[in-house]
Amino acid sequence: MLDINFIRENRALVKKGMQNKGEKNIEIVDQVLQKDEEWRSMVTRVDRLRAEGNKKAKRIGELMGQGKREEAQKIIKETGDNKIEVKKLEADLSELQDQRDQLLYQIPNVPDNSVPVGHSEEDNQVFKTWGEPADTNWMLPHWEIAADKNWIDFDRGSKVTGAGFPFYIGQMARLQRSLINFFLNEAVEKGFTEIQAPYFVNEDSARGTGQIPDKEDMMYTIPRDGFFAIPTAEVPVTNFHRDEILSLEELPIFYTAYTPCWRREAGSYGKDVRGLNRLHQFDKVELVKFVHPDNSEAELETLREYAESLLEKLNLPYRTLLMCTGDMGFTQTKKYDLEVWSPGQRRWLEVSSCSNFGSFQARRMQLRFKNEKGKTEMVHTLNGSGLALPRIVASILETFQTESGDVRIPEVLQPFMSCERI
């Protein structure tokens, strides 16, 4: 969420940001400021009453200590009304605060200046392209290759769990394991600390990174225990430092984590769901950064470059999009998507998304650090996929398929696969 004082001082900017992100409910900014106004005046009232009560209680203590019972009793009698009044106003106060915060939660992060304004994916800017997308007729889509080789079993996945939960078999299981190892090794080499995270999180964590309340429906739930199956490692890893005050020297902190990811993908049935394009469970290596506010812009660029380097090492043609305001999401200030070329489908597939959240997540999580002046300040958080597996697998199968039906293995994966083709 945004800082209420920031909104107070930048009302127009926040509104413009909302507009650019395609939010209809711009008046919410005025509403939240109105509520804040009410809340603040209520705080003053309550504090004044509490101060009065405190003073009396203190005086009573003194008198009791001196053995002046009667005088004390006299003051005790006076306190009754004040006490009732305070109780009532405290209730009002917390209600006002709830109302204010609920509005606050509905205000999205303000896009960075460098983000192009636009409504839909058509307005995203192609930031970079790399490699030469193959465009020939003979190349098969990955699901046909996988079916030929009996590498992926979608039907049995459906039987055992449901659509979007495939089995990977033999060399395909090994390919996935190789990719995970490759991605983790690369990240560790770049200074990311490898961490293994829980696959379920509680409600506070889901709120901390912004899945609640904005994207609640994306997650699978375990209601009996109040857990959510993680839709990305971002959630547990970013929440790792929730409610902490880090020291200046600890920053920046870089983590990488492999986890499965679960997404309900409600509402997207029937759309681009062929093969590995869209699954309910998939594997991903995630990168998370906690940085000094001064550095988050630059850190986003290095994060993007790092993710791009992985695709280059795999020799997969890709393009990088700078997402426009309307397509970037609620919590981000700026976001890049990396899309790999799928020659069998002749389309781009998103395999990474690198985002800067500024202090938006940190504020929800109360994740702070002591700055140069010794003051506590919100850290900035970023994350990026490095990378999501299924579409990488799809692209590898399609890009490196041979006319004999085999698939060549990218050189960087050969040590993990112990072979050059499968």
Add this chain to the structure above:
RNA sequence: GGAGGGAUGGCAGAGUGGUCGAAUGCGGCGGUCUUGAAAACCGUUGAGGCGCAAGUCUCCGGGGGUUCGAAUCCCUCUCCCUCCGCCA
């Protein structure tokens, strides 16, 4: 799953109804001394809200209650530890 014990500032650890946001020690920061450092000594050192400020309020795991007054008493939840049972 059963029984018991616990949760206090960066850490350790006192505090069981009254001036306690909290002793003391360690750690951190500043200073004295020193060529420099160490030691010693002195001082300082939690987070947050409202307010131009003076100031004031809140926070001793979370929530609720008793009381003029709660870190301290009661209820409840969560987590941790010990023992028993079960178990990859």
